[in-house]
Structures are given as C-alpha cells and as structure tokens.
Amino acid sequence: MARTQRTPFVVLGLLGVSGRQPRSGYEIKKAIDTVISHVWSESHGQLYPVLKQLASEGFIRAQDRPAGHRKKTVYTITPKGRERLRAWLESPVELSKPRDELILKLFFGSETEIPVLIRHLEAHRDRTKAILNQCLEWQKQNNRNPDRIMPFMLITIRAGISLSEASLHWAEESLKTLAAI
C-alpha cells in the first residue's frame, strides 16, 4: 500500500475556503497552479477522477452548468465534506519525503567541475528570486485590500518570503565560495 492520497483534501480545502463559489475541475486546477503553486501540485489527469470519486461519496456536490454547447460541471463542498476536511486538518502533518536534487548534486560536487555547480546555483538563484518577487507582490496586494486580509494566507506568504530570502542568501554566498576555489 502506498501513502494515503492527499489530492482529495486539496480539493476539499480549495472548495472549502472559496466561500460558496462553486468551482469546476478546470478552475480548481488553475487555482492549484497559481495560488498554491509553490506548495502543491496536481495533474488534471489525477484531478478529474478524484472529483468524481468525492462526488460519489457525498463529500462534494456536482452541478451541470453548461455555457452554450460547452459542458461544464461545478462542484460545491457538502457539510459532510467540510467535516472530512476538518478531520484532516486536525490530523498531524504528514511529512513528505525530502527530494532536493540541487543539494544532492552539490553534495556529489567532487565528481564534476566547479562551473557545472555554478550553473546549477545560478539557475536556482534566478528561480528563487522570481518566487520571492511573486510572494512580495502577493503580500503587497493583501496590504492594499485591508478588508480582505486573510491572516492564514499572509502566514503562508511570509513562509514563502522567509524561505526564498534564506535560500537566495545561501545561493549567493555559495557562489562566492565556489568562485574562490
């Protein structure tokens, strides 16, 4: 048996916090790829079957809402689904297996040339800068709309900022170290 599936809880969570707004599978996928992109990812090939499964178990409710001839099914979380979500939120955080290929390659650094490692670190630095900027942007947006400040979202944004900044500093420091070898 493999690790317990977490996709259903991501779906329940997104449907749960979205107020009463019903969402289609496509919209849920877009939300995963934008608002929680640095935290989680799912493929749509995984998402659609999970939606059907959750609906058949009564955790979400499906409603057909075709626009013109284009089919579209939107989902709303049910009270039963909210309970399930709550139970999961209360359960201990399940740690994911660490999988940091950059650190791994640096750890094996003696088996390659310094410029190779510098290339990897520069790429990481640039990626991290982009993430940091996006988090800062989100933070600004939240500050501009004081009505809609959601403290939980702010906490997660601050996590992104703290970790990106630390990673950026480390990368720049390490680039100097490698350049000096």
Add this chain to the structure above:
Amino acid sequence: MARTQRTPFVVLGLLGVSGRQPRSGYEIKKAIDTVISHVWSESHGQLYPVLKQLASEGFIRAQDRPAGHRKKTVYTITPKGRERLRAWLESPVELSKPRDELILKLFFGSETEIPVLIRHLEAHRDRTKAILNQCLEWQKQNNRNPDRIMPFMLITIRAGISLSEASLHWAEESLKTLAAI
C-alpha cells in the same frame, strides 16, 4: 511515462564520493538515512533492485564478501558508472513537485480552530530545531577536522542551516500572530 528514475544516480553518487570504499546495499541505505536524510530518501525495497540493475549494466561492480555465514555483497563504481554520474551531474536540476502539507493546512486554516494550527506549527518548530542542531553539529565536526573539509559538504550543510533558521523564525513569528488572533 512517469518521471525518470533518480535512485540510480543517488547510488552512483554515494559510491562515487566514498573514495574507493566498496559499500553494501545495507550501508548505502544507512548513508541515505543519515548523511543525506534531509535531502533525499529511498526505501530498501527500491534500492536492492536498482543495485542489481546497475551491476547488470556495468555501472557498478558487485563483489561477494561473506562474513561468516552471513551473506554480503559490496559494490564499487566503475569508470563507466562515473561517466554516467558525471553526465547526470551536468544535466539541469530536475525540480521536484512541491508538497508542503504544513503550509497547505495553514492556507486552509479558516476551516479549523486556531489551536490546531498552533499544534502543527509547534511540531514543525521542534522538528526544525532538531534539524538545525544536527546541521550545526556537522558543521562543528567539519571544522574540527580541517584536513577533511570537503567544501561541497559544507555548502550543503550551510543550506540546511540557512533554511532551518529561516523556517524557525517564521514559525515563531507565526505562532505569535496566531496567539494574538
């Protein structure tokens, strides 16, 4: 098709940097669980088949070295294996899919009670403290043996320190924020 297998490269990397020391599957597994535990993980159910596969392809060499009646096979990396490792080290870092359940649960925080989130954050703070202390300990050991300083290992240890510190600060800050709600 799923993502390309990275276990073989972890094995080649560990056999590569271990000088000329031949290692058994058991020892490789132990190394994964200790020296790179915060960076990577593999199950032994995955490891042993990969060892056989790598040996059959000529990337590592197997030698039976029974101790008494206990069977033991040790492996050494071959020149061909070193080349394969180098090629992988030079290839771009493949990003792992983000999977941060703690941040996810905080993001869905409005669907549960504050004390639940505090519990999760406290657990994270304690785990992170332990990792930070271990990284600091490793750094100290490296400084005590100046002969054996491996700059690459130090860089990865510093990554652990930077990121743990940042995560720790963020967790403590967030705990204060939640306590004030």
Add this chain to the structure above:
DNA sequence: TTTGGCATGTAATCCGTTACATGATTAG
C-alpha cells in the same frame, strides 16, 4: 534467550504523471 541490528530480497499495490483524445469558444 531474546532483542536488536545486520543483510537481502520480492510481491502487491497505487499514486501520479504523461500522453492520447475530443470538442467548444474567443480573441487577434
């Protein structure tokens, strides 16, 4: 003597990605 560590292996299972597939609508 029995617990724990050493040591290796396989089978079942499944989560999740990639690729295949189809079609409507809208903007340039």
Add this chain to the structure above:
DNA sequence: CTAATCATGTAACGGATTACATGCCAAA
C-alpha cells in the same frame, strides 16, 4: 482563420512505498 484558452476525460506506464519473508550474529 487560427491560435489560445476553456473544459473534460481515459489509458498506459512506472516509480516508490509498504508489507511480507528469511536468516545470521552479537549483546544483554
């Protein structure tokens, strides 16, 4: 008109975990 986006689905494949399985050796 045609490219991009909206929208939903399934099939194939495989990487990886968990569980099952076995046995030796040393120390308490």
